[in-house]
């Protein structure tokens with residue numbers, strides 16, 4: 001189908017893009033990789049008067065390390081594609097969760113065009129990257145007419161395709177911590193390799209040699225209307241020896257307090273079961289012997 005008529009802008013700078021969004025507010029939207037927005041427009045599930053294409057803004061595409069040592073961070077421009085994240089040697093060595101997760105998003109075409117910023121701003125309840133961003137406790141930089149502000153990943157996803165961004169703000173950067181000594185794993189249950197997650201579990205885990213869990217954070221996607229941190233499961237594992245019984249008991253809390261989705265891909269029971277199984281598998285993949 002053909003989208004309804006809109007006016008197209010191709011700003012060359014972030015400031016120019018912000019000023020366009022500020023001028024047109026709800027009648028405008030930024031376009032990144034177009035892997036979600038173009039389909040919505042073509043299917044006429046969304047319509048807008050002004051489209052602000054971010055693709056020409058080179059200052060939004062980078063991956064760089066800021067500061068060394070345990071308190072170092074890696075900054076990623078919002079226009080960085082899944083393919084760039086997957087191939088990044090810096091991320092592979094210092095934040096392997098992101099390349100792992102990016103490598104199972106959609107297919108090659110989607111990974112070549114789709115962007116990290118677009119994925120997070122779109123906030124699909126089954127999107128893969130949001131789970132990783134939650135597990136990493138990332139910080140997200142939003143730039144709007146009033147300047148910039150930082151949003152914690154935990155505060156970013158508000159509901160079904162709803163985020164803390166306002167219509168005149170652009171997500172410009174995602175900052176993740178460098179976490180040496182952490183194992184990072186993403187496990188995704190999907191019907192076919194290029195499908196969205198029925199359940200996706202992103203795990204950052206630091207355990208001692210005796211397998212006591214020192215630090216853990218778990219991001220979950222595909223289960224409810226928004227990606228979330230599995231705080232109850234984390235609590236039941238933190239400070240505990242990661243033995244099968246403890247892991248099983250903690251995994252049983254993975255959907256606690258959450259309204260589990262039901263759709264043609266999975267019933268509530270099956271999806272809850274998948275979440276329990278996949279969090280246990282993620283912990284096992286982190287090298288915990290059980």
Ligand SMILES: Cc1cc2nc3c(=O)[nH]c(=O)nc-3n(C[C@H](O)[C@H](O)[C@H](O)COP(=O)(O)OP(=O)(O)OC[C@H]3O[C@@H](n4cnc5c(N)ncnc54)[C@H](O)[C@@H]3O)c2cc1C
Nearest residue numbers: 032033034035036037106114115117118119121127128171
């Ligand atoms: C065939 C197919 C399979 C897919 N499979 C998967 C999958 O397995 N897992 C998965 O997670 N996703 C999947 N996707 C979705 C894909 O990940 C999209 O790329 C992603 O959801 C949006 O990223 P984008 O850069 O294409 O954003 P766009 O489609 O350009 O934009 C999406 C939304 O975000 C807003 N936006 C974009 N960038 C910004 C920004 N910097 N600041 C503020 N707002 C912004 C736009 O206005 C729009 O509302 C699939 C898509 C397709 C077509």
